[in-house]
Amino acid sequence: EAQVTQNPRYLITVTGKKLTVTCSQNMNHEYMSWYRQDPGLGLRQIYYSMNVEVTDKGDVPEGYKVSRKEKRNFPLILESPSPNQTSLYFCASSRKGESEAFFGQGTRLTVV
């Protein structure tokens, strides 16, 4: 089954404690991206990757890091989380040039 898998689905953490949200897709897609979704603000792109070792900033990259060492994986790293990063996070993937048709289930992150 074609899918994008995020882990964990829910996470509560404390300010400053490094965390990683994993994202994996099984469709051999070149393009992957991370979004955060906040009430009233919609989906905002954090980072995207056009292929292995190729990443670029979206609209809200501050406080986040990503890596793309393998085609299937695109982890989101928060080196020092802060409460304003409390949000719902989605990973997405698609073939190069196509719209993001496949989204992960979402990760609800709370930073206290």
Place this chain on the structure above:
Amino acid sequence: QKEVEQNSGPLSVPEGAIASLNCTYSDRGSQSFFWYRQYSGKSPELIMSIYSNGDKEDGRFTAQLNKASQYVSLLIRDSQPSDSATYLCAVRGTGGFKTIFGAGTRLFVKA
């Protein structure tokens, strides 16, 4: 700042009616336009993509694009209660990798 604007709603229509959802965008260089549906607590699902001016139909859904007016819309014919969701408009500019989403319009279809 490149923006995508949508009326937040809620838009309420009776079952069987046509629901009309609208979206405007600020970047004249935008090339690709998408509509997503998102049920509460779920991931967005891609409904329609449109790339050139005019109408594109897929089942009960019709996307309309007018680049001169920087306007894209989604019509849902014969609306069903199961169409009740938030509809997100998304736009990609030249270069084609950075996607900007609107905040979404909540649609409520009354049985």
